[in-house]
Amino acid sequence: MENASKNAHVQASASKTIAGVYGWMSFGVLISALMGLVLVQTQIIQALGNFYYGVIIAQLGVVLVMSFAAEKMSAAALKGMFLFYAVLTGFTFAILMLIYPIGNFIALFAMAAMGFAALAVFGAVTKKNLGFMRTFLIMGVFMILGANIVNIFIHSPILRSFTGWAGILVFSGLTAYDSQRIREGAYELALHDAGDTQAIRKFMIFGALTMYLNFINLFISLLKVFGGNRD
Template identity: 70%
Template sequence: MNRFQNNNSNWMENAGKNSLAQANASKLISGVYGWMSFGVLLSAIVGVGIVQTNTLNYLLKMGSGFIFAIFLMQVALVMVMSFAANKLSASALKALFLVYAAVTGFTFAIIMNVYPIGNVISIFFIAAMGFAALAIFGAVTKKNLGFMRTFLYMGLFMIIGAGILNIFMHSPILRSFTGWAGILVFSGLTAYDSQRIREGALEISYQSAGNRQEIGKFMIYGALTMYLNFINLFISLLQIFGGRKD
Protein backbone atom coordinates (compact mmCIF):
# COMPACT_ATOMS: atom_id res chain seq x y z
CA MET A 1 0.00 0.00 0.00
CA ASN A 2 2.82 2.40 0.87
CA ARG A 3 4.55 1.56 -2.38
CA PHE A 4 1.36 2.34 -4.30
CA GLN A 5 0.97 5.65 -2.46
CA ASN A 6 4.62 6.57 -3.15
CA ASN A 7 4.30 5.67 -6.83
CA ASN A 8 1.10 7.66 -7.10
CA SER A 9 2.70 10.62 -5.35
CA ASN A 10 5.74 10.47 -7.67
CA TRP A 11 3.49 10.26 -10.72
CA MET A 12 1.49 13.30 -9.61
CA GLU A 13 4.68 15.23 -8.85
CA ASN A 14 6.14 14.42 -12.27
CA ALA A 15 2.86 15.30 -13.95
CA GLY A 16 2.88 18.64 -12.14
CA LYS A 17 6.47 19.32 -13.25
CA ASN A 18 5.64 18.40 -16.84
CA SER A 19 2.58 20.64 -16.83
CA LEU A 20 4.59 23.56 -15.42
CA ALA A 21 7.38 22.99 -17.97
CA GLN A 22 4.83 22.94 -20.81
CA ALA A 23 3.32 26.20 -19.57
CA ASN A 24 6.75 27.85 -19.29
CA ALA A 25 7.69 26.58 -22.74
CA SER A 26 4.52 28.12 -24.19
CA LYS A 27 5.44 31.46 -22.61
CA LEU A 28 8.95 31.22 -24.05
CA ILE A 29 7.64 30.49 -27.53
CA SER A 30 5.20 33.41 -27.24
CA GLY A 31 8.16 35.59 -26.23
CA VAL A 32 10.15 34.47 -29.27
CA TYR A 33 7.38 35.39 -31.69
CA GLY A 34 6.55 38.55 -29.76
CA TRP A 35 10.11 39.84 -30.18
CA MET A 36 10.21 38.68 -33.79
CA SER A 37 6.96 40.52 -34.59
CA PHE A 38 8.20 43.66 -32.85
CA GLY A 39 11.39 43.50 -34.92
CA VAL A 40 9.43 43.25 -38.19
CA LEU A 41 7.20 46.13 -37.09
CA LEU A 42 10.23 48.27 -36.21
CA SER A 43 11.81 47.55 -39.62
CA ALA A 44 8.59 48.50 -41.40
CA ILE A 45 8.22 51.74 -39.42
CA VAL A 46 11.82 52.76 -40.12
CA GLY A 47 11.40 51.87 -43.81
CA VAL A 48 8.21 53.90 -44.18
CA GLY A 49 9.79 56.82 -42.32
CA ILE A 50 12.80 56.83 -44.65
CA VAL A 51 10.56 56.79 -47.73
CA GLN A 52 8.10 59.40 -46.46
CA THR A 53 10.83 61.87 -45.52
CA ASN A 54 12.64 61.44 -48.88
CA THR A 55 15.71 60.36 -46.93
CA LEU A 56 16.15 57.39 -49.26
CA ASN A 57 16.73 59.58 -52.34
CA TYR A 58 19.48 61.43 -50.50
CA LEU A 59 21.08 58.18 -49.32
CA LEU A 60 20.95 56.61 -52.79
CA LYS A 61 22.89 59.57 -54.17
CA MET A 62 25.77 58.39 -52.03
CA GLY A 63 26.12 55.47 -54.45
CA SER A 64 26.26 51.70 -54.12
CA GLY A 65 28.88 52.03 -51.39
CA PHE A 66 26.20 53.06 -48.91
CA ILE A 67 24.01 50.05 -49.73
CA PHE A 68 27.03 47.75 -49.41
CA ALA A 69 27.85 49.33 -46.03
CA ILE A 70 24.30 48.65 -44.81
CA PHE A 71 24.62 45.05 -45.98
CA LEU A 72 27.94 44.64 -44.14
CA MET A 73 26.45 46.16 -40.99
CA GLN A 74 23.56 43.69 -41.09
CA VAL A 75 25.93 40.75 -41.55
CA ALA A 76 28.18 41.99 -38.73
CA LEU A 77 25.26 42.36 -36.31
CA VAL A 78 23.97 38.85 -37.08
CA MET A 79 27.47 37.41 -36.64
CA VAL A 80 27.91 39.12 -33.29
CA MET A 81 24.53 37.95 -32.03
CA SER A 82 25.13 34.41 -33.28
CA PHE A 83 28.72 33.79 -32.19
CA ALA A 84 29.12 36.06 -29.16
CA ALA A 85 25.78 35.25 -27.53
CA ASN A 86 27.41 33.42 -24.61
CA LYS A 87 29.58 36.44 -23.78
CA LEU A 88 26.76 38.98 -24.03
CA SER A 89 24.00 39.65 -21.54
CA ALA A 90 20.35 39.21 -22.46
CA SER A 91 19.91 43.00 -22.40
CA ALA A 92 22.82 43.48 -24.82
CA LEU A 93 21.34 40.90 -27.20
CA LYS A 94 17.97 42.67 -27.07
CA ALA A 95 19.63 46.00 -27.88
CA LEU A 96 21.56 44.47 -30.80
CA PHE A 97 18.41 42.84 -32.14
CA LEU A 98 16.57 46.16 -32.11
CA VAL A 99 19.50 47.89 -33.81
CA TYR A 100 19.53 45.15 -36.45
CA ALA A 101 15.78 45.50 -37.03
CA ALA A 102 16.15 49.27 -37.38
CA VAL A 103 19.06 48.91 -39.84
CA THR A 104 16.98 46.44 -41.87
CA GLY A 105 14.46 49.28 -42.20
CA PHE A 106 16.79 50.64 -44.91
CA THR A 107 16.25 47.40 -46.81
CA PHE A 108 12.48 47.87 -46.45
CA ALA A 109 12.84 51.41 -47.81
CA ILE A 110 14.78 50.16 -50.84
CA ILE A 111 12.12 47.49 -51.44
CA MET A 112 9.39 50.14 -51.38
CA ASN A 113 11.42 52.15 -53.87
CA VAL A 114 11.92 49.22 -56.27
CA TYR A 115 8.48 47.56 -56.17
CA PRO A 116 4.96 49.06 -56.37
CA ILE A 117 3.73 49.69 -52.82
CA GLY A 118 0.50 47.77 -53.45
CA ASN A 119 2.47 44.69 -54.45
CA VAL A 120 4.74 45.06 -51.43
CA ILE A 121 1.79 45.17 -49.03
CA SER A 122 -0.01 42.24 -50.70
CA ILE A 123 3.06 40.02 -50.76
CA PHE A 124 3.93 40.99 -47.18
CA PHE A 125 0.59 39.60 -45.99
CA ILE A 126 0.95 36.51 -48.18
CA ALA A 127 4.40 35.93 -46.68
CA ALA A 128 3.01 36.47 -43.17
CA MET A 129 0.22 33.92 -43.68
CA GLY A 130 2.57 31.36 -45.23
CA PHE A 131 5.13 31.92 -42.48
CA ALA A 132 2.49 31.46 -39.76
CA ALA A 133 1.23 28.21 -41.33
CA LEU A 134 4.76 26.81 -41.66
CA ALA A 135 5.71 27.84 -38.11
CA ILE A 136 2.59 26.18 -36.71
CA PHE A 137 3.30 23.04 -38.73
CA GLY A 138 6.86 22.89 -37.40
CA ALA A 139 5.66 23.37 -33.83
CA VAL A 140 2.94 20.69 -33.86
CA THR A 141 4.26 17.99 -36.19
CA LYS A 142 5.51 14.78 -34.58
CA LYS A 143 7.84 14.09 -37.50
CA ASN A 144 11.47 14.98 -36.88
CA LEU A 145 12.40 17.63 -39.46
CA GLY A 146 16.11 17.30 -38.78
CA PHE A 147 16.56 15.29 -41.98
CA MET A 148 16.07 18.55 -43.94
CA ARG A 149 18.90 20.40 -42.21
CA THR A 150 21.75 19.50 -44.58
CA PHE A 151 19.74 20.20 -47.72
CA LEU A 152 18.40 23.49 -46.37
CA TYR A 153 21.85 24.81 -45.44
CA MET A 154 23.30 23.68 -48.77
CA GLY A 155 20.47 25.59 -50.48
CA LEU A 156 21.11 28.62 -48.28
CA PHE A 157 24.79 28.77 -49.25
CA MET A 158 23.84 28.42 -52.92
CA ILE A 159 21.41 31.36 -52.59
CA ILE A 160 24.04 33.52 -50.88
CA GLY A 161 26.61 32.68 -53.55
CA ALA A 162 24.18 33.35 -56.41
CA GLY A 163 23.07 36.62 -54.78
CA ILE A 164 26.64 37.89 -54.42
CA LEU A 165 27.42 36.88 -58.01
CA ASN A 166 24.34 38.69 -59.28
CA ILE A 167 25.47 41.95 -57.68
CA PHE A 168 27.99 42.11 -60.52
CA MET A 169 26.12 40.24 -63.28
CA HIS A 170 22.58 41.70 -62.90
CA SER A 171 21.19 38.52 -64.45
CA PRO A 172 17.38 38.03 -64.53
CA ILE A 173 17.98 34.26 -64.59
CA LEU A 174 20.05 34.36 -61.39
CA ARG A 175 17.49 36.67 -59.76
CA SER A 176 14.73 34.21 -60.66
CA PHE A 177 16.82 31.31 -59.34
CA THR A 178 17.48 33.00 -56.00
CA GLY A 179 13.78 33.89 -55.74
CA TRP A 180 12.41 30.38 -56.29
CA ALA A 181 15.22 28.75 -54.31
CA GLY A 182 14.64 31.24 -51.50
CA ILE A 183 10.93 30.39 -51.31
CA LEU A 184 11.75 26.68 -50.95
CA VAL A 185 14.69 27.07 -48.57
CA PHE A 186 13.18 29.66 -46.22
CA SER A 187 9.85 27.82 -46.14
CA GLY A 188 11.74 24.71 -45.04
CA LEU A 189 13.85 26.65 -42.53
CA THR A 190 10.75 28.22 -41.02
CA ALA A 191 9.23 24.81 -40.25
CA TYR A 192 12.57 23.33 -39.14
CA ASP A 193 13.52 26.23 -36.88
CA SER A 194 10.01 26.35 -35.41
CA GLN A 195 10.44 22.73 -34.33
CA ARG A 196 13.88 23.50 -32.87
CA ILE A 197 12.44 26.43 -30.92
CA ARG A 198 9.69 24.24 -29.49
CA GLU A 199 12.21 21.61 -28.41
CA GLY A 200 14.60 24.23 -27.04
CA ALA A 201 11.82 25.92 -25.10
CA LEU A 202 10.91 22.63 -23.43
CA GLU A 203 14.55 21.90 -22.60
CA ILE A 204 15.23 25.31 -21.11
CA SER A 205 11.95 25.13 -19.15
CA TYR A 206 13.13 21.92 -17.49
CA GLN A 207 16.76 22.91 -16.95
CA SER A 208 16.89 26.71 -16.60
CA ALA A 209 13.39 27.73 -15.51
CA GLY A 210 14.72 30.33 -13.06
CA ASN A 211 17.64 31.61 -15.13
CA ARG A 212 16.44 34.92 -16.56
CA GLN A 213 19.62 35.44 -18.57
CA GLU A 214 19.30 32.10 -20.37
CA ILE A 215 15.59 32.64 -20.98
CA GLY A 216 16.18 36.15 -22.35
CA LYS A 217 18.97 34.97 -24.65
CA PHE A 218 16.86 32.09 -25.91
CA MET A 219 13.97 34.40 -26.78
CA ILE A 220 16.13 36.88 -28.67
CA TYR A 221 18.14 34.26 -30.55
CA GLY A 222 14.91 32.49 -31.51
CA ALA A 223 13.35 35.80 -32.56
CA LEU A 224 16.38 36.62 -34.72
CA THR A 225 16.24 33.20 -36.40
CA MET A 226 12.55 33.47 -37.27
CA TYR A 227 12.89 37.15 -38.23
CA LEU A 228 15.56 36.23 -40.78
CA ASN A 229 13.40 33.40 -42.15
CA PHE A 230 10.39 35.68 -42.54
CA ILE A 231 12.25 38.60 -44.12
CA ASN A 232 14.04 36.35 -46.60
CA LEU A 233 10.83 34.52 -47.48
CA PHE A 234 9.18 37.90 -48.08
CA ILE A 235 12.05 39.13 -50.28
CA SER A 236 12.10 35.84 -52.23
CA LEU A 237 8.38 36.16 -52.98
CA LEU A 238 8.92 39.76 -54.08
CA GLN A 239 11.67 38.72 -56.47
CA ILE A 240 9.24 36.40 -58.27
CA PHE A 241 5.87 38.09 -57.92
CA GLY A 242 6.69 41.70 -56.98
CA GLY A 243 6.75 43.20 -60.50
CA ARG A 244 9.46 45.86 -60.37
CA LYS A 245 8.67 49.48 -61.19
CA ASP A 246 9.53 50.50 -64.75
Protein backbone atom coordinates in the same frame (compact mmCIF):
# COMPACT_ATOMS: atom_id res chain seq x y z
CA MET B 1 -0.62 14.16 -9.23
CA GLU B 2 2.86 15.59 -8.68
CA ASN B 3 3.94 14.55 -12.21
CA ALA B 4 0.84 16.15 -13.70
CA SER B 5 1.59 19.39 -11.87
CA LYS B 6 5.23 19.32 -13.04
CA ASN B 7 4.19 18.67 -16.64
CA ALA B 8 1.73 21.54 -16.51
CA HIS B 9 4.45 23.84 -15.17
CA VAL B 10 6.90 22.75 -17.91
CA GLN B 11 4.20 23.26 -20.55
CA ALA B 12 3.38 26.74 -19.25
CA SER B 13 7.05 27.75 -19.03
CA ALA B 14 7.84 26.47 -22.53
CA SER B 15 4.77 28.15 -24.00
CA LYS B 16 5.78 31.45 -22.39
CA THR B 17 9.27 31.16 -23.87
CA ILE B 18 7.92 30.35 -27.34
CA ALA B 19 5.51 33.28 -27.10
CA GLY B 20 8.47 35.49 -26.20
CA VAL B 21 10.37 34.35 -29.29
CA TYR B 22 7.53 35.25 -31.65
CA GLY B 23 6.71 38.40 -29.74
CA TRP B 24 10.24 39.74 -30.21
CA MET B 25 10.32 38.53 -33.81
CA SER B 26 7.06 40.37 -34.60
CA PHE B 27 8.31 43.49 -32.84
CA GLY B 28 11.47 43.41 -34.96
CA VAL B 29 9.47 43.13 -38.18
CA LEU B 30 7.25 46.02 -37.08
CA ILE B 31 10.29 48.21 -36.38
CA SER B 32 11.77 47.41 -39.81
CA ALA B 33 8.50 48.17 -41.60
CA LEU B 34 7.99 51.46 -39.74
CA MET B 35 11.59 52.51 -40.34
CA GLY B 36 11.19 51.73 -44.03
CA LEU B 37 8.05 53.85 -44.23
CA VAL B 38 9.74 56.76 -42.46
CA LEU B 39 12.75 56.64 -44.80
CA VAL B 40 10.53 56.58 -47.90
CA GLN B 41 8.00 59.17 -46.76
CA THR B 42 10.68 61.65 -45.69
CA GLN B 43 12.74 60.86 -48.83
CA ILE B 44 15.80 60.32 -46.63
CA ILE B 45 16.39 57.05 -48.46
CA GLN B 46 17.44 58.92 -51.61
CA ALA B 47 20.23 60.63 -49.70
CA LEU B 48 21.33 57.39 -48.05
CA GLY B 49 21.24 55.25 -51.18
CA ASN B 50 25.02 55.34 -51.59
CA PHE B 51 25.40 53.63 -48.22
CA TYR B 52 23.43 50.52 -49.25
CA TYR B 53 26.36 48.11 -49.21
CA GLY B 54 27.65 49.63 -45.99
CA VAL B 55 24.30 48.84 -44.35
CA ILE B 56 24.44 45.26 -45.68
CA ILE B 57 27.92 44.82 -44.18
CA ALA B 58 26.71 46.32 -40.88
CA GLN B 59 23.78 43.87 -40.81
CA LEU B 60 26.11 40.94 -41.37
CA GLY B 61 28.41 42.26 -38.64
CA VAL B 62 25.59 42.48 -36.11
CA VAL B 63 24.50 38.90 -36.81
CA LEU B 64 28.08 37.63 -36.50
CA VAL B 65 28.61 39.46 -33.21
CA MET B 66 25.33 38.12 -31.83
CA SER B 67 26.27 34.60 -32.92
CA PHE B 68 29.88 34.41 -31.74
CA ALA B 69 30.01 36.77 -28.76
CA ALA B 70 26.73 35.77 -27.14
CA GLU B 71 28.30 34.00 -24.17
CA LYS B 72 30.06 37.20 -23.12
CA MET B 73 27.03 39.42 -23.65
CA SER B 74 24.06 40.02 -21.40
CA ALA B 75 20.51 39.37 -22.51
CA ALA B 76 19.90 43.14 -22.50
CA ALA B 77 22.86 43.70 -24.85
CA LEU B 78 21.56 41.02 -27.22
CA LYS B 79 18.12 42.65 -27.22
CA GLY B 80 19.72 45.98 -28.08
CA MET B 81 21.64 44.44 -30.97
CA PHE B 82 18.53 42.69 -32.26
CA LEU B 83 16.60 45.96 -32.25
CA PHE B 84 19.53 47.72 -33.95
CA TYR B 85 19.51 45.01 -36.61
CA ALA B 86 15.77 45.55 -37.13
CA VAL B 87 16.39 49.28 -37.60
CA LEU B 88 19.12 48.57 -40.17
CA THR B 89 16.78 46.24 -42.04
CA GLY B 90 14.33 49.14 -42.29
CA PHE B 91 16.79 50.54 -44.84
CA THR B 92 16.31 47.37 -46.91
CA PHE B 93 12.53 47.72 -46.58
CA ALA B 94 12.76 51.28 -47.89
CA ILE B 95 14.78 50.17 -50.92
CA LEU B 96 12.23 47.44 -51.67
CA MET B 97 9.36 49.95 -51.38
CA LEU B 98 11.04 52.04 -54.07
CA ILE B 99 11.74 49.08 -56.37
CA TYR B 100 8.37 47.32 -56.28
CA PRO B 101 4.80 48.67 -56.72
CA ILE B 102 3.45 49.40 -53.25
CA GLY B 103 0.32 47.30 -53.87
CA ASN B 104 2.43 44.25 -54.70
CA PHE B 105 4.68 44.99 -51.74
CA ILE B 106 1.76 44.99 -49.28
CA ALA B 107 0.06 41.95 -50.84
CA LEU B 108 3.23 39.86 -50.82
CA PHE B 109 4.05 40.97 -47.28
CA ALA B 110 0.65 39.65 -46.20
CA MET B 111 1.22 36.44 -48.19
CA ALA B 112 4.62 35.97 -46.57
CA ALA B 113 3.11 36.54 -43.12
CA MET B 114 0.35 33.97 -43.67
CA GLY B 115 2.71 31.41 -45.18
CA PHE B 116 5.23 31.97 -42.40
CA ALA B 117 2.57 31.52 -39.72
CA ALA B 118 1.31 28.28 -41.29
CA LEU B 119 4.84 26.85 -41.62
CA ALA B 120 5.76 27.87 -38.06
CA VAL B 121 2.65 26.16 -36.69
CA PHE B 122 3.39 23.05 -38.76
CA GLY B 123 6.94 22.90 -37.43
CA ALA B 124 5.73 23.33 -33.86
CA VAL B 125 3.04 20.63 -33.94
CA THR B 126 4.36 17.96 -36.31
CA LYS B 127 5.55 14.72 -34.75
CA LYS B 128 7.96 14.10 -37.63
CA ASN B 129 11.58 15.00 -36.93
CA LEU B 130 12.56 17.65 -39.49
CA GLY B 131 16.27 17.35 -38.72
CA PHE B 132 16.82 15.42 -41.95
CA MET B 133 16.33 18.70 -43.87
CA ARG B 134 19.12 20.58 -42.09
CA THR B 135 22.02 19.77 -44.46
CA PHE B 136 19.99 20.47 -47.59
CA LEU B 137 18.65 23.75 -46.20
CA ILE B 138 22.10 25.01 -45.19
CA MET B 139 23.46 24.09 -48.62
CA GLY B 140 20.52 25.94 -50.15
CA VAL B 141 21.27 29.09 -48.14
CA PHE B 142 24.89 29.13 -49.30
CA MET B 143 23.83 28.46 -52.89
CA ILE B 144 21.39 31.39 -52.81
CA LEU B 145 23.97 33.64 -51.17
CA GLY B 146 26.55 32.79 -53.83
CA ALA B 147 24.07 33.31 -56.65
CA ASN B 148 23.04 36.69 -55.24
CA ILE B 149 26.67 37.82 -55.03
CA VAL B 150 27.31 36.76 -58.63
CA ASN B 151 24.15 38.54 -59.78
CA ILE B 152 25.37 41.83 -58.31
CA PHE B 153 27.84 41.90 -61.20
CA ILE B 154 25.95 40.24 -64.09
CA HIS B 155 22.33 41.40 -63.39
CA SER B 156 20.77 38.26 -64.87
CA PRO B 157 16.94 38.09 -64.76
CA ILE B 158 17.15 34.30 -64.98
CA LEU B 159 19.50 34.07 -62.00
CA ARG B 160 17.30 36.53 -60.11
CA SER B 161 14.24 34.36 -60.74
CA PHE B 162 16.19 31.27 -59.72
CA THR B 163 17.23 32.80 -56.39
CA GLY B 164 13.62 33.85 -55.82
CA TRP B 165 12.14 30.40 -56.32
CA ALA B 166 15.01 28.74 -54.45
CA GLY B 167 14.56 31.21 -51.59
CA ILE B 168 10.85 30.43 -51.33
CA LEU B 169 11.62 26.71 -50.98
CA VAL B 170 14.65 27.04 -48.71
CA PHE B 171 13.25 29.63 -46.28
CA SER B 172 9.90 27.86 -46.13
CA GLY B 173 11.76 24.73 -45.08
CA LEU B 174 13.90 26.66 -42.61
CA THR B 175 10.81 28.25 -41.04
CA ALA B 176 9.30 24.83 -40.27
CA TYR B 177 12.64 23.35 -39.19
CA ASP B 178 13.59 26.24 -36.91
CA SER B 179 10.10 26.34 -35.44
CA GLN B 180 10.53 22.74 -34.37
CA ARG B 181 14.00 23.50 -32.91
CA ILE B 182 12.57 26.43 -30.94
CA ARG B 183 9.80 24.26 -29.52
CA GLU B 184 12.28 21.58 -28.48
CA GLY B 185 14.71 24.14 -27.05
CA ALA B 186 11.96 25.85 -25.07
CA TYR B 187 10.92 22.56 -23.48
CA GLU B 188 14.55 21.70 -22.73
CA LEU B 189 14.96 25.04 -20.95
CA ALA B 190 11.72 24.52 -19.04
CA LEU B 191 12.93 21.12 -17.84
CA HIS B 192 16.50 21.98 -16.88
CA ASP B 193 17.02 25.76 -16.77
CA ALA B 194 13.64 27.14 -15.74
CA GLY B 195 15.26 29.38 -13.13
CA ASP B 196 17.96 30.78 -15.41
CA THR B 197 16.29 33.95 -16.65
CA GLN B 198 19.39 35.07 -18.56
CA ALA B 199 19.47 31.82 -20.54
CA ILE B 200 15.74 32.06 -21.30
CA ARG B 201 15.98 35.70 -22.42
CA LYS B 202 18.96 34.94 -24.65
CA PHE B 203 17.07 31.98 -26.12
CA MET B 204 14.13 34.25 -26.91
CA ILE B 205 16.32 36.77 -28.73
CA PHE B 206 18.22 34.16 -30.75
CA GLY B 207 14.98 32.44 -31.64
CA ALA B 208 13.46 35.79 -32.63
CA LEU B 209 16.48 36.62 -34.81
CA THR B 210 16.34 33.21 -36.50
CA MET B 211 12.65 33.45 -37.35
CA TYR B 212 12.98 37.13 -38.27
CA LEU B 213 15.65 36.26 -40.84
CA ASN B 214 13.51 33.41 -42.22
CA PHE B 215 10.51 35.70 -42.61
CA ILE B 216 12.42 38.58 -44.21
CA ASN B 217 14.18 36.28 -46.67
CA LEU B 218 10.93 34.50 -47.54
CA PHE B 219 9.31 37.88 -48.20
CA ILE B 220 12.21 39.09 -50.37
CA SER B 221 12.12 35.81 -52.32
CA LEU B 222 8.41 36.27 -53.02
CA LEU B 223 9.10 39.83 -54.21
CA LYS B 224 11.77 38.59 -56.63
CA VAL B 225 9.31 36.19 -58.25
CA PHE B 226 5.98 38.02 -58.05
CA GLY B 227 6.83 41.63 -57.18
CA GLY B 228 7.02 43.11 -60.68
CA ASN B 229 8.68 46.50 -61.18
CA ARG B 230 7.64 50.12 -60.95
CA ASP B 231 7.05 51.76 -64.30
